[in-house]
Amino acid sequence: MRIFILGCGGSRGIDSRPTAFLIDESLLLDSGTASEVLSLEDCARIDNILITHAHIDHICDLPFLVEAVFDLRKEPIFLYGIKEAIEDISSHLLNGTIWPDFSRIPNPKEAKLSYKTLKPLENLKIGSYTVLPIPVNHTVPSVGYLVDDGKTAFAFTGDTYLTNSFWEKIQNNERLRAIIIEASFPNRLEEMARITKHLTPDLMARELSKLNRMDVEIYVTHLKPFCRKEVVADLDSLSKKLPLKILEDGMQIKL
C-alpha cells in the first residue's frame, strides 16, 4: 500500500495544505486537498472518499474535486462517512446553495456523487480495502480509520483529543505497519488543545503509550500552521525517546 500525502496541515495557509491522503490511486482519505495538486486524470481515478468528520479543513476540496471530474467519470464517486458527517456535508456544503448538490445532478439516478453512511466499529469492504471506522474524541462526531489491504494496514486518528477505544481497536491488527496521529498545538497551548479537542506532542506521546506495539512507524500530522515551528521543536525533543516522523505535504509512505 502506498499513501500519498496530498496535504497534512491543520489548516490552510502558505506551505500548508489541509488533510488528504491518497491511498494507492483510488481511495482518498479526507478531502482537504486534491484538485489543486493532482492532474484531472488522477482526480478522475478516485472512486471512493472516506471522511473522518465534517470540519472544513477535511472537506474543503470536495466541491472542487467532484466538479472537476464530473464530465470524466461514468460511475459516481462514493463518499463514505458517519451519519453526522454526511448530513453536515449534504445540508451545509453541497446543498444547492453554497455549491451544487451533486448527489442530484443531472438527476438522482445518474448522479456523480453517492453518499454512503458508515456505522462506527463495523468493518466495511471498499474496493480491495477493509476499513474500520473508530469513534474518536473531537468537538464534533468524528472517527479515525484502520485501513487494511490484507497485506499491510495503517491507522489514522483523524482529529482527536484523549481516547482509549481507538488504541484498543487497532492494537491486535498484526498487519499494522504505521500510525498517523495528530499533534495540532505546541505543549504551551495544552489548554487550547483541551478546549478544541486536539493533541499536543506531550498528549500525543501519552496516547501512543496506550498502544503496546514497538513495530509500527509513527507519523505526525495536522500541525497548525501558525504554531508549526513550536510544535516541531516539541516533537524534536520527544523524538529522542520516541521514533517519529513529521509528515510533510507531497510525501509518500510505502507500507
Ligand SMILES: [Zn+2]
Ligand atoms: Zn482538522
Ligand SMILES: [Zn+2]
Ligand atoms: Zn476537526
